[in-house]
Amino acid sequence: MSSWGARWVNELIDRHAPGNWCLFADADEALLFPDWEKIKLRGLTEYLTENGYEAMLPQLLDMYPTKVPAGKRTDLSVADRVSKYSSLDNQRYVYGHPICPYQEIFGGIRRRLFGMYNLSNKAPLINAAAGVKFLLTSHQITPAKMADVSGALLHYHLFYLFEPDCRPLFREAIAHREFASNSLERLRSQELLPNVASLGSLLCESSTQFKSSGQLVDLGLMQASGRFLKWKDRTERSGRAAVSLSA
Numbered sequence: 534m535s536s537w538g539a540r541w542v543n544e545l546i547d548r549h550a551p552g553n554w555c556l557f558a559d560a561d562e563a564l565l566f567p568d569w570e571k572i573k574l575r576g577l578t579e580y581l582t583e584n585g586y587e588a589m590l591p592q593l594l595d596m597y598p599t600k601v602p603a604g605k606r607t608d609l610s611v612a613d614r615v616s617k618y619s620s621l622d623n624q625r626y627v628y629g630h631p632i633c634p635y636q637e638i639f640g641g642i643r644r645r646l647f648g649m650y651n652l653s654n655k656a657p658l659i660n661a662a663a664g665v666k667f668l669l670t671s672h673q674i675t676p677a678k679m680a681d682v683s684g685a686l687l688h689y690h691l692f693y694l695f696e697p698d699c700r701p702l703f704r705e706a707i708a709h710r711e712f713a714s715n716s717l718e719r720l721r722s723q724e725l726l727p728n729v730a731s732l733g734s735l736l737c738e739s740s741t742q743f744k745s746s747g748q749l750v751d752l753g754l755m756q757a758s759g760r761f762l763k764w765k766d767r768t769e770r771s772g773r774a775a776v777s778l779s780a
Contacts, residue, residue: 539666539667539668539669539671542557542667543666543667546661550661551661551662552661552662553660553661553662554578554581554582554658554659554660554661555658555659555660555661556657556658557657557659557667557670557671558657558671558686561689561690561692561693562593562657562686562687562688562689563686563687563689564591564657564658564684564685564686565591565684565685565686565687565746565749565755566589566591566682566683566684566685566746566755567682567684567746567747567750567755567756567757568746568747568757568765569684569746570745570746571765572765572768576765576768577589577658577682578658580682580761580764580765581658581680582660583764584680584681584760584764585678586660586678586679586681587659587660587663587665587678587679588633588634588656588658588659588660588665588674588677588678588680589656589658589679589680589682589683589684590634590636590654590655590656590679590680590683590684591655591656591657591658591683591684591685591686591755592625592638592653592654592655592683592685592686592754593638593641593651593652593653593654593655593685593686593688594621594641594653594685594686594687594688594743594754595621595622595641595642595643595688595690595691596618596619596620596621596687596688596689596691596692596743597618597620597621597642597691597695597735598617598618598619598620598695598735599617599620599734599735599736600732600733600734600735601695601726601729601730601732601735602614602695602696602697604697605697614692614696615689615692618689618691618692619742619743620735620736620740620741620742620743621641621642621687621741621743622640622642622645622737622739622740622741623739623740623741623752623754624640624739625638625639625640625641625653625754626638626640632668632673633656633673633674633675633676633677633679634654634655634656634673634674635679636654637652637654638652638653638654639651639652639653640653641653642691642735643690643691643718643722645737646725646729647718647721647729649718649721649722654672655670655671655672655686656671656672656674656677656679657671658684659674659677660677663677663678681756681758681760681761682755682756682757682758682761683756684755685749685754685755687743693706694719694722694723700723703719703723704723706719707720707723
């Protein structure tokens with residue numbers, strides 16, 4: 534078993550990045566963290582290293598449009614269509630768990646529309662120098678000192694289900710059956726799609742339009758400790774931000 538791809542990712546890290554911070558994210562995920570617009574990823578890993586942290590917890594935030602696109606041909610670019618996937622559900626259910634990252638998080642539109650219990654907790658950013666390994670893809674990792682700052686992974690999984698010209702790729706993923714549970718999830722989503730499309734609006738009371746990292750912190754979907762905020766302010770005042778915190 535490949536542990537959902539974790540074994541070969543760990544092998545790549547051992548061969549090519551054993552002493553570095555490593556980010557393992559899917560093509561339909563975008564990593565955010567508090568003040569990412571200013572400090573960038575290099576700044577974040579600098580903070581984590583200075584404070585002895587070995588991994589960071591973001592949660593998946595399923596992004597969706599206001600309604601399922603009509604099954605008509607469109608001349609809009611992929612980027613323009615993705616930009617319409619700007620809504621997210623801000624209600625989450627968090628439970629303690631014995632395996633790192635020590636939390637299980639559920640919620641989001643896939644649970645609301647399809648009755649699914651997809652794991653929303655991930656730990657895609659790890660310090661390989663500390664010997665941290667991925668277990669169940671990046672949903673679970675080996676024991677690590679978790680950071681006092683958390684992030685979010687904007688997840689555009691529904692783009693492939695909702696966009697008419699992408700549905701053949703969605704059906705192909707079902708037929709491939711690389712991971713049985715993923716195939717069952719996609720099959721259920723595909724079967725229920727006509728019911729979802731007939732709803733008209735996909736919005737609900739917990740729907741929020743994504744704006745910025747600060748908004749996600751205010752909503753409690755990301756956390757930034759006092760230590761992190763002091764470090765950021767001190768770093769910016771020292772003039773290092775223009776050099777060491779650049780992308």
